[in-house]
Amino acid sequence: MRIKRYGVSLGMALAALVLMLFTPSLLPGDIQAESGVLLLGERDGYRLYAGETPPPGSARFFDRETLFSGLLLYVGRDAPLPADLPVQQARDVRSMVKLYIPAAERVALSEQTIYALCDLVRENPLVHTWIMAGMRSPAEQQAMRKAAFAGYQATMTIEQALEKARADIPDSGQSEHQLNTCFDIRLDGLHDWSLDDPMARTADGRWLLENAWRYGFIRRYPPEKAEITGVRNEAAHWRYVGAHHAAAMGTADWCLEEYLRALAEYGALRLETPEGKSVWLLCAPLTEGAASFIIPEGWIYEVSADNLGRAVCAMLRP
Numbered sequence: 161m162r163i164k165r166y167g168v169s170l171g172m173a174l175a176a177l178v179l180m181l182f183t184p185s186l187l188p189g190d191i192q193a194e195s196g197v198l199l200l201g202e203r204d205g206y207r208l209y210a211g212e213t214p215p216p217g218s219a220r221f222f223d224r225e226t227l228f229s230g231l232l233l234y235v236g237r238d239a240p241l242p243a244d245l246p247v248q249q250a251r252d253v254r255s256m257v258k259l260y261i262p263a264a265e266r267v268a269l270s271e272q273t274i275y276a277l278c279d280l281v282r283e284n285p286l287v288h289t290w291i292m293a294g295m296r297s298p299a300e301q302q303a304m305r306k307a308a309f310a311g312y313q314a315t316m317t318i319e320q321a322l323e324k325a326r327a328d329i330p331d332s333g334q335s336e337h338q339l340n341t342c343f344d345i346r347l348d349g350l351h352d353w354s355l356d357d358p359m360a361r362t363a364d365g366r367w368l369l370e371n372a373w374r375y376g377f378i379r380r381y382p383p384e385k386a387e388i389t390g391v392r393n394e395a396a397h398w399r400y401v402g403a404h405h406a407a408a409m410g411t412a413d414w415c416l417e418e419y420l421r422a423l424a425e426y427g428a429l430r431l432e433t434p435e436g437k438s439v440w441l442l443c444a445p446l447t448e449g450a451a452s453f454i455i456p457e458g459w460i461y462e463v464s465a466d467n468l469g470r471a472v473c474a475m476l477r478p
């Protein structure tokens with residue numbers, strides 16, 4: 161009797177084992193796809209995933225002007241901004257609000273960037289931090305290079321001075337300062353900018369490195385990513401990219417180059433917030449400057465070209 165009972169349970173165990181072994185092939189396709197899900201990063205309750213299928217919706221078409229007014233344009237010597245870039249609206253930081261952060265004269269930034277700065281300093285008034293340089297026109301960028309050349313010429317040959325000015329100051333259209341979302345900061349009490357990472361040497365700087373991504377800001381050229389960005393002398397250059405993209409980059413510890421590469425590679429990423437919400441980050445190729453995304457009914461979204469031949473859409477259920 162006991163042996164028989166044992167035999168039965170052994171048979172059941174074998175059946176269960178067989179079932180377990182073959183179960184994956186019996187699952188519907190969408191559940192099987194779960195096995196391809198990748199966790200790309202985790203930070204303070206945020207999680208970034210790849211390999212999931214975005215929710216269904218209807219296709220929406222975005223024109224070139226809309227996409228090139230977005231927050232994720234890559235700008236560099238290898239990818240200058242298009243000459244016909246939509247006009248970047250900007251306001252002087254100090255003319256708009258009483259911002260609790262000292263700013264040099266005429267720091268031109270978008271209203272969206274200034275409002276985000278207000279949110280940030282409301283949390284932590286950065287009284288020892290100055291905003292120094294905002295948006296420059298192409299002519300101002302060229303004037304900067306000319307001024308650098310004139311300065312170098314005092315101690316170098318014309319050829320050497322020209323070469324150094326070209327190396328130090330990007331040409332017009334090749335600097336992020338042609339965007340209305342970028343600025344440099346100066347940290348009071350810090351005099352030696354030759355240090356490996358000057359941002360990490362003051363309390364304000366450390367706070368920004370730890371928290372600015374929560375407000376939509378990224379340090380654009382982290383010294384430890386210089387091999388990837390190709391930029392070594394801009395440790396205090398910051399950029400507003402919006403809360404969703406900054407949170408995704410902060411969660412995976414990516415610079416913009418790494419983020420755009422991942423979007424192109426995976427096509428879709430999902431950022432899970434500490435509240436359990438999902439932000440979908442989609443990437444699509446540009447066709448004659450335009451792109452379309454599948455967006456569920458009633459969802460909110462924002463789109464941007466990446467200036468590298470693709471467009472990106474961040475979307476979530478409101």
Ligand SMILES: [Zn+2]
Nearest residue numbers: 343344394397
């Ligand atoms: Zn800068």
